[in-house]
Amino acid sequence: MKVLVPVKRVIDAYVSIRVKSDGSGVDTDNVKMSLNPFCEIALEEAIRLKEAGTATEVVLVSIGSADIETVMRSGLAMGADRAIRVDADNDIEPLAIAKILKHIVEKEEAGMVITGKQSIDGDNNQTGQMLSALLGWPQATFASEVAIDGDSAKVTREVDGGLETIAIPMPAVVTTDLRLNEPRYPTLPNIMKAKKKPLDVIALADTGVDAAKRQTVTNVSPPEARSAGVMVGSVTELVDKLKNEAKVI
C-alpha cells in the first residue's frame, strides 16, 4: 500500500507572529518556517506503517512555490521515500488543495492518505475532509490511534466528549490529532540521504484544477489586547476582589 502524506510549510510553532500594520496579513519575511506540526505527526504515522510492513511507500506531497522545498527535504529526512511538489501560489484555499490532492492520489494510485487535522497558520481544519468527500472515501479525522487490518481500519478519534472508535474500509483519509505519536528527529545521515531522494515538480496546470480564489481576505488585524490586571497578595484579597470588584462569584 502506497501512503500519500500531504504536508504544509508554516511559520514555526514557536515563533510569535507579527501582523502587518497595513492589515494585509501576517509577516512571513525572515521568519523561521517549519513543517506544520500536525503534518509531522501524519508523516511519522506513515513511516511507522512502512516500518511495520503495512505500507510499501511513503510519498510526501506539498503545494506551493520552490521556497517550500526546504521543509519538504526535512520530511524526506524523517523518512518519506520521495516527494512531489505542485508548483503554485502558497496561499491556495483548502477546497482547491483538496482537488489538487485528489488528482495526485488518483495518479499515484495511493491506498491511503494521512494528513494533519489542520495547519497552524490558517487553522481551517478542512482539507482532509474535503479530499475524502471528493474521492468518495471514508474519513477518520482527529486520530489518536490507527490500526489497519488488511482492507479495513479501526481509528480512535479525539472528540469533544472523549474518545470515539470507528471502523472503516480502506482506502481512507485519516487526519491526525496531537497524541497519535511523537514525531522523530531526522538523523544527520538521513538528512544527507534526503538530499538525493526524488522531489518531482508538477505544474498546477497539469492537475487540471482551477485554483482561483473564492474568498478575499479584506483585513488581518491583531486580536484585542487584554488590559493588564493586578497582582493580589493573598487568597483573602483574591476572594474579596472576585466577590466585590469583579462580582463573578
Place this chain on the structure above:
Amino acid sequence: MSTLVIAQHDNAELHASTLNTVTAASQVGGDVHVLVAGSGAGAVAQEAANVSGVAKVLHADADHYKDGVSVEIANLVVSLAADYSHIMAGSTTSGKDMLPRVAALIDSSQISDIMAVDSADTFKRPIYAGNAIATVQSSDATKVLTVRPTGFDAAELSGSADVAVIEGPAANGTTSVVGRELTVSERPDLGAADIVVSGGRGVGSAENFKIIESLADKLGAAVGASRAAVDAGYMPNDYQVGQTGKVVAPNLYIAVGISGAIQHLAGMKDSKVIVAINKDDEAPIFQVADYGLVADLFEAVPELVDAL
C-alpha cells in the same frame, strides 16, 4: 436568503453550541432553519423548534443518523443545500468533521470558525491560534460556515417553529462507530460553563488534580487542563483548553499551575475575568490575568476552597 443550521445533539438533548450557531445565523438575516438528523430524536426536534429565531425544523429520523456519522449527515445536508444561501454548524469536533464534506460536495469554499458576522458574505475568524483576526469575504453562491460558539450569545428558548419530517438519502454505510469512551461527569460542560477551573503541569500528577476538582466543585465550575497536563496524562484529552482543544469564554476562568503558552491562551483569553495562580511570577499567564496570585498552588487552592 435563508440559513440551514445543522443541530448537534445526542438524540436526547440539543448541544448548547447549536444555540450559539442559531444566533450567528440570525445575524446573517433571512429565515433560519434547523436540521435535526438522528434516530429517535423527536425530543431534540421539539427542543430545536423552541429556539428563538428558528422558522422551521427539518427532522430526519433513520438508523444511519444515530451515531452522527459525518459521511451520512453530510450526504443529507447536500441533498437540502440547494434551498439555502448559508449552511452553518458549530465548530465542535462533529461540526468540524462533517461540514467540509458538505462544502466540497457542493463546490463551496468553507469559512471555518467564524467569530463575527460583518454582513451576509463577510465574516471574521481567528487565524494563527487567535493571534490574528482575518476578515474574509466569500464569493460562493452558498456560504458554508462553522461557527465558534464563544463568539455568539446563546439563542433563547421562547420560539415555536413547525417541525417538518423529511427523508434523507440512502445510507452510505461505510463508517460505523464501534466504541466510545466518553467522560461521565456531574460537572457542567466545559464549553458552556460559567466558571472554569483549569490545571496545568504545575499540578504535578493525576492524583493532585483532585485539588483542582475540589475548587471546581465548590464553585459549580467545569474542570479544564492545559495541553501539558493532558500530554503528561494527568487528565483525558477532552479536558484540554487551547488552540487544538476547546475554546472557552466563561465569566470566570481560574488557571492554576498553568504557565500560559500561546497554545493555551488561544483557548481562554476571551474569558470575562481571568485569575492566575502560579508560583513563578514570570509566568506569561499573568500578562492576560485580571487577578494574579504568586503562590504555591498546593497551599493557595485549599485555602481558596475554605474561603469560598
